[in-house]
Amino acid sequence: MDSLARLLELGYSANSVLAIDIMRLGFQREVQEERSWFSFLYGWCVHVADRVAYLDAIIQELELCSNDVSIAQLVVELRSDDGLVFIDSIMYFKSIRDFEVEKLANMHLFLQASRAHLERRMQFLARFNAM
Template sequence: MDSLVRLLELAYSARSASISDVMYLGFQREVQEEEGWVSFLRGWGVYVADLLAYLDAIVRELEVCRERVSVVRFLVELRNGDDIVFADAITYFKSIREFEAQKLDNLHLFLQASVTHVVRRRQFVARFNSM
């Protein structure tokens, strides 16, 4: 029933009872939906890239603190064993960074496949329109 309703909605939107006009509009809408998805993926990729830059900055700061304990000791009160806390924190943030980097790599692969898929759909719509 859902397919019939969609078909009727497409026929009404196309302002035509011609099946080719209805199908063209349907395929065109699918391309627009896919382009929206690709746009979302690109935005998510920018977010993850920003997160990686932030994590890199945290790791660098922690490594500087670990290397220059005398400066840190001046700023905050350190106790015995705080050097282990620095090492654990660095390991923790490096593991998060590695996970986010892997996620970004996978996102780029998925985005590349999605863009290829959209290009194929556009080509199909263009061929369908020329008939």
């Protein structure tokens, strides 16, 4: 029933009862959906890359503070065991950054696959439009 309803909706949207017009509109919609998915995925890649840069900045500041305690004392009051807190914090943020870097690498692979899939659909639509 869903297929029939989708076909009727495509026919109504195409303002035609010709199968070729209905199919063309269906393929155009598929390309539009793929483009929106690609755009969404690209946006997430940008977001994760920004997060990695932010974590790198945090790690750099923590390493600076742990290497030069006088700088850290300007900002916060330090106790004798706060050196361990800096080291633990650095390890914690590095593990988060490593996870985000791996996630970003996987997302880039998925983005490449999505780009190839979108290009194939666009080529098919172009061949179909040429008929």
